[in-house]
Amino acid sequence: MPPTTCIRCQTNRAVVKRPKNHHKVCKECFLAAFEDEVHHTITSSKLFQRGERIAIGASGGKDSTVLASVLKTLNERHDYGLDLILLSVDEGIKGYRDDSLETVKRNASQYEMDLKIVGYDELYGWTMDQVVETVGKKGNCTYCGVFRRQALDRGAKMLKIKHVVTGHNADDIAETVLMNLLRGDLPRLSRSTSIVTGHAASEVKRSKPLKYAYEKEIVLYAHHKKLDYFSTECIYSPEAFRGTARSLIKTLEKVRPSAILDIVRSGEDMARLTPDKDQSSCACDEGESMGGCGSANGRSSGNELAEMEASLKKQSNHASLETDVSAKSNATVPDTVELPLRTHRKEGLGTPLQKLGQCTKCGYMSSQSICQACMLLDGLNKNRADIAI
């Protein structure tokens, strides 16, 4: 094949075929277009305020490294006036975070940003190694997942920072939209698509500036910009169901590259049909894609994880929600706007639901009166030796 010329500058050799519009562009034009688009996302959704302190959730992986690099570039180029710092979480698994934390440390000096590393021991009073000692290797993924979901918010709160940005990309969002669609959970679907999450009452706001960026382009951006990121991560699927959704999305992308953004947009449109979209913005489920399975026991099978998820759900009464819905949904045929899940939520589910959607123990966003993390911590603290899960 003869080399293709860049559609933008008409000069250089094209090296990237953009999934969203099939444009063939050269390296320089690709980097510029990627940055311009993130800038557009930021300005059009008024994500930041001048003078704001922003913590970038940094795992050393490609997404958060690209986010840090692009935000630094844009902050300087467009004079956002932001105070950017890197925030990393150390789960306290001996050896596991060493390489990725080293990467984050190098990023901090490359981007001239402050770096704060918060440990699970500071946040929860337990390192993951101690959790494993107590519950054994079998259940530790569940703990790590639940703890990780809140770690950035808790860390930010400790540092008195009110806004955390994460590297979630369009593929991550599309994946979550699909998962919630398949579960019939429209309220959660609607929350997962919004660019900013965080309850009005919660102290920490979360946002996703790379929401419309394809994972493919994030990888290519990191590659062509020669960013220093930690890429030898675990490639085991994090959880059977999410793994399946992820493969499905990649397969769809292969056939029709625009499918990923189309799913994100469909998710946003569906969110508009969901009346309670602003009520409680717990964005559980999305945190899992940050850094993957953090356990030293990463080789555990998907089934095992799925079992853990299932038993955890049962514990937190999500299971009863699901049965409830499927049992009743054919009784009341909803009209086009009234969604079955909403109706049942209003009726209450036996478990006391917090109106404001906050955990009574820690104040973290939660659809239950006690959040999953506090529930697990309760168990750990009460029964160090043997928690039935």
Added chain:
Amino acid sequence: MGEAMTSAAIPVVVEFSGGLEMLFADKQRLTLNVPATDKDNKPATIAYLVDYLCEEEMGDARKDLFVLDGHLRPGILVLINDADWELEGEEAYELQSGDNVLFVSTLHGG
């Protein structure tokens, strides 16, 4: 394009990233001499290279993390001499002497 010499080999550099190196004994870079033609005497392509890697270089049983249904697994990016393989004909691209082929997995977040 080389002559039809069945015994000829093409020197290429193959690189792995994004976790794929785990399938190749944690090697990020392989210097290979790939046979210039496949068993049907057709010029070696990326598709052939993928098969070759599975058979000759992969020290891991989890082949399905690399190949699915006879094709490179969706979600793995390929850069041929730094260019997106979609610009080069994907699996049909014919290997040239000195090519650099980079496989990057995007299957995992970060």
